[in-house]
Amino acid sequence: MFDSMSQYYNAKRSRNLFNPHSKDSFSLSRSRIDLFLQCPRCFYLDRRLGVDRPPSFPFTLNSAVDVLLKQEFDIHRAKGEPHPLMRAYGVDAIPLAHEKLDAWRDTFTGVQYFHKESNFLIFGAIDDVWVTPQGEYLVVDYKATSTAERITGLNKPWHDGYKRQMEIYQWLFRKNGYAVSSTGYFVYCNGKKDVRAFDGKLEFDITLIPYQGDDGWVEKTIYALSSCLRNDVPPIQAKECDYCAYRGAAEGVLSKQR
Secondary structure, three states: OOOOHHHHHHHHHHOOOOOOOOOOOEEEEHHHHHHHHHOHHHHHHHHOOOOOOOOOOOOHHHHHHHHHHHHHHHHHHHHOOOOHHHHHOOOOOEEOOOOOHHHHHOOOOOEEEEEOOOOEEEEEOOOEEEEOOOOOEEEEEEEEEOOOOOOOOOOOOOHHHHHHHHHHHHHHHHHOOOOEOOEEEEEEEEEOOOOOOOOOOOOEEEEEEEEEOOOHHHHHHHHHHHHHHHOOOOOOOOOOOHHHHHHHHHHHHHHHHO
16 A cells, blocks of 8 residues: 555656557556546557546445355365356356456456557456356456346446446456357346345345347457557547646646746
């Protein structure tokens, strides 16, 4: 942890940044690809100049749900049987037992693919993978929230990021030579607010939401962000980027004080 924001940004600037003249491969995470899609300027400031967006507060309860779900599915993985949630939704598959699963789940390794044309090592950490009797992989992502409405689909604006996340994972597995279904699944845990008492525990409604992914955009995006990083001129900001709007407003006010 950092004691101050200045320490945080000094650490960010001291890391390995993209050097357009280097012949070494450059690691690029799934989340940074999504940052480029949100705002190319913020992406450029982060990966080329070392100035990231301010960090958000950690979602520790969401992380706890992720850990518990992984442990729960791992019990059925060890037995080679489907989880009851999979049975309830008629998913003909079992949790995949694979020697690389721990690495695929690790934030700093994940599922990796070296994209030779851009010289980028693309990676992303998954939550889970299920496998059908035909050997086809089903990418699975865990989500946790608390809302009054029952979650049965991905119909909110922020769900677009979830969909892209799933599609990058599917793309990574395909690039590694695995047979991957276009259908992925979101295990969505919705914290209940209508129980009579807390009693030291949270209760959840859990739904399984299928999603038909299309990773056709991934390769084109990699070429686009490669071009962005190799340009010495920062791109313009996205129209709806709150971070760029804040920076612009702050600079405008400060310039009047000079």
